Amino acid sequence: MRAIIGNSVVELVVGDITNEESDAIVNAANSQLAGGGGVDGAIHRAAGPSVMEQTRQRYPEGCPTGEAVITDAGRLKAKYIIHTVGPIWRGGREGEEDYLRAAYRNSLQLAVEYGCKSVAFPAISTGVYGYPLDLASEVALTEIRQFLFNLSDAILVRCVLFNEGTLGAYSRVLEQWARDDAGA
Ligand code: ADP
Numbered sequence: 001m002r003a004i005i006g007n008s009v010v011e012l013v014v015g016d017i018t019n020e021e022s023d024a025i026v027n028a029a030n031s032q033l034a035g036g037g038g039v040d041g042a043i044h045r046a047a048g049p050s051v052m053e054q055t056r057q058r059y060p061e062g063c064p065t066g067e068a069v070i071t072d073a074g075r076l077k078a079k080y081i082i083h084t085v086g087p088i089w090r091g092g093r094e095g096e097e098d099y100l101r102a103a104y105r106n107s108l109q110l111a112v113e114y115g116c117k118s119v120a121f122p123a124i125s126t127g128v129y130g131y132p133l134d135l136a137s138e139v140a141l142t143e144i145r146q147f148l149f150n151l152s153d154a155i156l157v158r159c160v161l162f163n164e165g166t167l168g169a170y171s172r173v174l175e176q177w178a179r180d181d182a183g184a
Contacts, residue, residue, distance in 0.1 A: 001167075003174050005145050007154040012170045017160040018046035021077045023116035024070075025160075026107045028124045029083040032062045033069070038127045039162075043081060047074030051081060066102030070110050080114055082107045086125030089132065097139055100125055104143040111155070118156040123166050137169040141177075 002011045017025050017039060027043045030036055033055040035044045044052060054071040063069050068084035084107045087099035103124055111119040123140065125131035144157055161167045 001171050001174055003177070005148040006151060008148040008151060008157065009154075010141070010144055010148070010157045010159065010174075012159050012161065012167055012174070014162070014164060014167050015160045016042070016162070017120055017122050018042050018076060020120040020158065020160055022118035022120040022156070022158055023078060024080040024082050024111045024114065024119045025073065025076065025078045026068075026119065026121045026124070027081050027083045028122050028127070028129075029063065029085055031065055031085045033059055033083055034062075036128075039122045043076075047076045047081065050074045055083065066099040066106065068103065068106040068110050070114060078120070080111075080116065082110050082119070084124065086129055086131065089125065089130040092135075096125075096131065097135075100131065100136065100139045101143040104140055105147055108144070108147045108157070112151065112153065116155065117153075118158065120158040120160045123159070123161055123170075126166065133166060133169045134172075137166075137173050141170065141173045145177075 028039050051071050051074045059069050063085050065085045068082050070082050073081045084103040086103045087096040126133050126136045
């Protein structure tokens with residue numbers, strides 16, 4: 001499924017983000033940039049140890065929630081890995097939505113700064129960090145849409161979702177927008 005937003009395109013696909021050939025892939029990291037399970041572990045395993053060496057040297061303080069840092073992509077096909085830190089879900093009144101929006105926005109900003117024409121995102125915070133999937137899907141796509149509306153360049157944003165359930169949640173958001181546009 002895809003949507004055209006401004007000059008750009010958003011695509012929803014099911015897959016493993018480590019196989020992506022986008023210019024940049026986004027990692028759902030933790031604030032210590034220490035690696036871990038889930039998509040973070042998969043990315044570091046596939047990219048090799050040079051990526052962790054870079055984060056240690058260049059970002060010894062780690063990365064605060066909602067912000068993003070960049071390294072090369074080691075052995076991956078992508079050129080860059082953008083490491084961003086989504087919020088841990090604590091019930092929704094601790095600024096989680098703002099932090100999740102910021103994680104998407106700052107990652108897109110870095111991708112554009114580094115000249116990327118394509119960038120792949122996982123569903124940040126929806127695994128171990130426990131952000132409810134339906135809410136996270138809406139926040140992710142809303143922030144991506146807002147960023148792309150304001151961008152004059154044309155880029156491809158691929159949401160690389162690990163299973164059909166996640167694809168379903170994202171697809172429902174795009175379908176709702178299509179209905180809203182048709183009714184407007
Ligand atoms: P967080 O700590 O931000 O919640 P997780 O890695 O636990 O991060 O989960 C984020 C999302 O990434 C989940 O939807 C999970 O299913 C998905 N995921 C896990 N491994 C991969 C992978 N190799 N490619 C794409 N998505 C993945």
